[in-house]
Amino acid sequence: MDYTKKDKNIVLKQPDFDLDETLDCGQAFRWVKTAADEYRGAFLNKPLTVRCLDKHDGVFEFADTTEDEFLGVWYDYFDLGTDYGELKRRYSADETLAKACAFAPGIRLLRQDAWEALSSFIISQNNNIPRIKGIIGRLTEHFGGYPTAEQLRNETPESLDFLRAGFRAAYLTDAVSRVLSGDVSLEAARTLPLDEARNELMKIRGVGPKVADCTLLFGMYRIGALPKDVWVKRVLAQWYPNGLPECVKGTEGIAQQYLFHYIRNMERQAVTV
DNA sequence: TTCCAGGCGTATC
DNA sequence: GATACGCATGGA
Numbered sequence: 087m088d089y090t091k092k093d094k095n096i097v098l099k100q101p102d103f104d105l106d107e108t109l110d111c112g113q114a115f116r117w118v119k120t121a122a123d124e125y126r127g128a129f130l131n132k133p134l135t136v137r138c139l140d141k142h143d144g145v146f147e148f149a150d151t152t153e154d155e156f157l158g159v160w161y162d163y164f165d166l167g168t169d170y171g172e173l174k175r176r177y178s179a180d181e182t183l184a185k186a187c188a189f190a191p192g193i194r195l196l197r198q199d200a201w202e203a204l205s206s207f208i209i210s211q212n213n214n215i216p217r218i219k220g221i222i223g224r225l226t227e228h229f230g231g232y233p234t235a236e237q238l239r240n241e242t243p244e245s246l247d248f249l250r251a252g253f254r255a256a257y258l259t260d261a262v263s264r265v266l267s268g269d270v271s272l273e274a275a276r277t278l279p280l281d282e283a284r285n286e287l288m289k290i291r292g293v294g295p296k297v298a299d300c301t302l303l304f305g306m307y308r309i310g311a312l313p314k315d316v317w318v319k320r321v322l323a324q325w326y327p328n329g330l331p332e333c334v335k336g337t338e339g340i341a342q343q344y345l346f347h348y349i350r351n352m353e354r355q356a357v358t359v
Numbered sequence: 360t361t362c363c364a365g366g367c368g369t370a371t372c
Numbered sequence: 373g374a375t376a377c378g379c380a381t382g383g384a
Binding site: 112113207210211212213214215216217218253257291292293294295296297300313314315316317318346350 | 363364365366367368
């Protein structure tokens with residue numbers, strides 16, 4: 087890894103990394119674009135401003151970040167130990183995936199917090215991305231950061247009315263109580279075989295196969311999980327009626343990121359033109 | 360006004 | 373197991 091300390095910042099040279107494609111592609115909901123090539127967000131209670139200094143050479147500045155913090159938090163969060171160039175070469179054996187990877191070559195899979203992913207994707211169901219961000223924005227503003235299950239212990243669907251989350255508020259409080267009681271173990275879900283991990287999470291009211299897979303993929307880096315939302319269902323119906331190709335085996339969740347982003351933008355362009 | 364959104368629970372067959 | 377429908381909210 088190629089990084090240097092500069093004043094209070096860390097400057098990183100990193101290929102296969104684009105801020106828009108990684109932070110605004112529907113995997114995380116509380117990164118805010120604060121300038122043309124700058125985002126502000128957080129992992130757990132650790133805030134970060136990250137900016138791109140040189141798009142062509144892939145140079146990034148992690149503002150006000152110590153070396154310990156960079157190596158201990160952000161290296162993992164941005165999945166900097168994974169070679170996405172190698173992944174994309176493997177995927178490019180498939181014609182459609184080759185196009186999807188070329189369309190947004192700077193996508194990376196974030197290693198997010200499990201509870202945040204679970205609760206965020208409960209909120210995401212039958213909802214659109216701008217409104218998901220709105221609800222999560224009100225949640226974090228109210229609690230001064232993303233609330234833990236413990237911080238939500240005494241909330242009820244009614245006390246969460248300010249979120250304007252609709253029917254999802256009761257799902258959220260059920261997730262809180264089951265996680266706190268140990269009825270659902272996020273730690274178990276990290277290591278159980280995928281189908282059993284999915285069933286563990288689906289004990290929560292309002293968590294079905296799709297939200298469970300999103301939790302496994304985005305909150306636990308279970309990259310074999312393949313969340314089937316409306317867009318991925320379109321991907322499979324249009325391009326892969328017989329299933330995803332052999333070259334994605336074991337990393338379906340990462341391949342899904344490229345395909346999800348690709349088909350959403352293809353459709354948007356088709357509508358615009 | 361109607362349709363839809365990174366779905367799920369329920370009823371019905 | 374599959375299919376149909378309602379669900380809160382708000383933007384297009």
